[in-house]
Amino acid sequence: MAYTAEAFQNEFLALGATEVNAIVTVTSSGAEGGRRTAGATEIIIVDCSGSMQAEGRMIAARQAAKAAVNCIDDGVRFAIVAGVSTAQQLFPAPGQLAVATPETRAQAVHAIDRLQANGGTAMGAWLKLAHQLFAQRPGDIQHAILLTDGENGEYKGYLESVLQEIGGSFTCDCRGVGTNWTVSELRKIATAMLGTVDIVARPQDLAAAFEQMMTAAMGKTSADVQLKVWTPVNSTIRFVKQVEPQMVDLTGKRIEDGPRAGRYPLGSWGSESRDYHVCVDVTAGAAGDEMLAARVSVVEGDVVHAQSLVRAVWTDDSALSARINRQVAHYTGQAELAEVIQAGIEARKAGDDRTATLKFGRAAQLAHQSGNKATEELLSTVVEIEDAETGTVRLRRRIEAADEMALDTRSTKTVRVGRGQ
């Protein structure tokens, strides 16, 4: 698998400056011929709580699960979990994983017809069962889809303790159908499990969403890629974030790895490209000093796939140090965009329309300036954008719950800027 890592930064710092920023673009051309270097296991978790009966959700969920099963490549292991007050394995026999063949897929599709909406919601238990099943296949690319329509019914703190225990051990993409689920809850799961979260407002769109997730999962060819970051003595890492295709703060996921280095999990990879923002505080140097502020490597186990250097050069030439790197500025703006949208949603829920208007105004401005059209469109379902340039907006009097949830879940989606300096 061929990876490249390239750093974009203004390495020149004014005398006394200590903050070093760089965007590192990691690109993988994927495995040769698209073949996986590891095996793969897929688990589909379908919420079967009583509420799924409403609005034809259960029927749509069955169709979606079938569509996903039909996207699983031959040879991939898979299982289907029915989510009720406990976790029940629907297919194959409890504790087993099926090997995908035309026959097992047909059997699974048949089994899915037995899914009935008549239980509770116990996401912690569902994830735990998935974890146990995945444990049979160490080294596999492990991916789960979790579908729910409501809030978790487990006692307070249980889900968190499960995530603490299993966080990062497999990838879990979370989807909420309808509008009775909580964005923050699913985001918590997706963040811990390095997956995505999104709303599927209309049940009839579920099948397409499942197909898309499963197809993306089948495109992953390596299981557990990590970003290793070395920094010099007396330096502190302010943050390591994935900034494209969506914002994910990886700072807290650091695992120490030898002197002055740590690893950050990047999950599974196919043929794709992602951007990371690394921010390090170092000790200031003298004019003309050049320091390696971070050595950023893409690693898989002991194999170093690619490496990129983040440098700091102190200069008294303010024309050099005042230069703003477009990549760094752009993603700093995208991070603020996600923050102000979430702050705006919080404020509106708390009845503080003034703060909400201010936050959404700033968001409209940032989305517009950075060319993030998708986010600008989502914003316009919540506020009337009078002047995006100045951030002048008015809260809409009637806001559809689905629109606000879509804005919330997709606030972390980012766009790229043209490359060059």
Add this chain to the structure above:
Amino acid sequence: MTVSLECAACADERAAGAAFCESCGRTLATGSPAGAGPQCQACGPAGAVDADGYCGTCGMLAARPRDHAEADSSPVAAAVTDRGLRHHRNEDAMWLAVRGADADAVVCDGVSASYDPDVASAVAAEAAGKVLAAGGDDLAGRIAEAITAAGAAVAELARTDPRRAASNPACTIVAACVRGTEVGYGWVGDSRAYWVPEQGEARQLTEDDSWATHAIALGVDPQSAWNDPKAHAITAWLGADAGPVRPRTDTLRPGEAGILVLCSDGLWNYLTEPAELASTVRAAVREAPDLISAARSLVTFANDAGGADNITVVLVPIHT
């Protein structure tokens, strides 16, 4: 680019006095780095320098070969280039080739505001140097050809990398070839050539392509022109964004003994008047045991004065 005694590429014996390999045409290695070693200069025994040149403990860059390099072809010519004290790398480059009493010399100064200026200057010095070695009898024409080739080589850099394309690598150039008592020279930008006779008035042979020179020519008071923040902004350079390169060239037949000096602004910034420069050069040559020591002491002079820029100086004595 500088030269040493033996060609590492083909191990052929070089002709007496030649400073590049006449057999394979390659320049003979770069100068030896000053103070580079496996141990970090910044944190001492605690820090070992990694393969990529940075200390594994404090991250500081160990010395690069280009930080300080020398080309010693005494008594025919000598050249020294140095990072100075305030810049993180040496973006000046030089070329010196001698054959018998003949010498070709080039000094280039990378434009810091461009991308990879150190690459621009190295590429330009080498491209010009190779043309100088091969050219015909018309010295001014040969210089023009060398500078044009250097310009093309630097412009080509912008086509190889998107970041270079976005911020064109650029540099200045001053080149000279000495054949007996005749000197051909030419330049683009603000790197300079001087004629320093043993006695009498020294002459700046080049006229900077710079804002200050331009302003003074238009009647601005020299002192206020040089104090302007734009003073050193160059008005001509080599690079993809430079437009057609129009080197200014001339020849000189001194008729008296003296020294041809080529240098970057890292030296002449501290010696803005030709008379000051001349007396400093004469003192250096008088006090030093040989030509390379004299060139080295001029670099030390600039560093003692602040070392605000990279410093390059080439000395070519001319006898009558």
